[in-house]
Amino acid sequence: MGYLRLVHSAEPAPAPETSCLEAYNRDLDYLFETLQRLGAGAREVEDLAQEVFVVLHRHWPALDTTRPLRPYLFGVAFRVVCAHRRRRKREVPWLGLDAEDSGSSPEGQLQSKESVALLMAALERVPLPRRAVLVMHELDGVPIADVAERFSISRFGAYARLRKAHRELASAVRRLLKEGAPR
Amino acid sequence: MNRDDRAFNRELETLLERGRAIRPLPDVVRARALARARATIAKGAEAVPAPTAANPARSVGRRIALAAAFTLLIGGAGAVAAIRGGMLERSRPAPAPVAPAARVAPPRPQIPAAVTPEPESTPKPIEKRHAARPTAQESYAAELVLLHRAHVAYASRDFSSALVLVAEHARRFPNGRLAEEREALRVRSLAGSGRTADARRAVAAFATRFPRSVLLPRLQETAGTPD
Secondary structure: OHHHHHHHHOOOOOOHHHHHHHHHHHOHHHHHHHHHHOOOOOOOHHHHHHHHHHHHHHHHHHOOOOOOOHHHHHHHHHHHHHHHHHHHOOOOOOOOOOOOOOOOOHHHHHHHHHHHHHHHHHHHOOOHHHHHHHHHHHHOOOOHHHHHHHOOOOHHHHHHHHHHHHHHHHHHHHHHHHHOOOO | OHHHHHHHHHHHHHHHHHHHOOOOOOHHHHHHHHHHHHHHHHHHHHHOHHHHHHHHHHHHHHHHHHHHHHHHHHHHHHHHHHHHOOOOOOOOOOOOOOOOOHHHOOOHHHHHHHHOHHHHHOHHHHHHHHHHHHHHHHHHHHHHHHHHHHHHHHHOOOHHHHHHHHHHHHHHOOOOOOHHHHHHHHHHHHHHOOOHHHHHHHHHHHHHHOOOOOOHHHHHHHHHOOO
8 A cells, every 4th residue: 555655656757758859959969960070971960860869769768867878879879870881881072061050250150160171071081980989089078998988999999099090180181281171 | 390290289189179069050950850859759659559569479479489399399209209119109099188288298108199280280380470570571681682783783784793693593592582573684684695595495484484474575575686
């Protein structure tokens, strides 16, 4: 009887679908950004985000929501992009950014947009496994130990990938600047 | 040079710094993404009862299949024991069927009569259905991929490759679901490569195997007048 009373008097928990959608909405900017950083073209990023949501929704009941969601989203996004690449089986050149920026001043906005475009174009030239480490550590600020754990590699391996990715990014930026890419 | 490198590294660092910012999504894009997500949830909600309802059924099916396998195993073991013991008496009429629990330690004279008909009567089709479904799908997908490759080769007038792929398909799936299409492609590829006699022979074989195929008249025409 006491058990029954306890069950009936419990606070109604938010529907899992609602909380999943709310979490997705909260990190949607991050997800789109991550997908683009991992090389998703502007035209395919929405479809890939939807694929990520499908995975998130499927695993939501078993997910530990007390932990930050972004590393999980990054892992799913990485796998989705890898699978998408395998499907596509060829590289699509960087098409530029469609999403509008909301910078403070028009000049700053332009500069920032061009920098991001240059960075994205340079990232595109870094192979995906190393790019993922670079993006996660350098852009998302995830500690290297967590990066290593996320990709199931040793810390040494993660550092090695990061170093090589740095070199590749630097040479890609150099080449792009030589080719006259926007700065 | 060194100074240049340092300047470049600073520039790279600035670039990364700017790249760290997460740009807000345009409202339209966000609304579209959320609408798609909601549609997925709605679809999932419709589909949710189905898996939960299907799961017990599946587990029941699995149990039945397991039980069937178990009875088969016991039956087999019993039969072997009976043969070894020289107790196989087919002529003797079987007594009343024994309950499965009693059959765990089968009395030798009852084994051949009571055990053999049972696994073949009810549980076997269920077991067969469960085991065959994924492999059929997989083989169909593999067939499709192979034949698609053959079609691509044929479309690019690479008839020898198309014929190789057709032969591989015939080897792997002699009676596959796409056998008719495969044989049609064989005729067309043979005709395309100028092997008229082989093409005619292939058409004759096709006509024998698929006499009512809608592809037949066209293939006969193709074999008669190769590309």
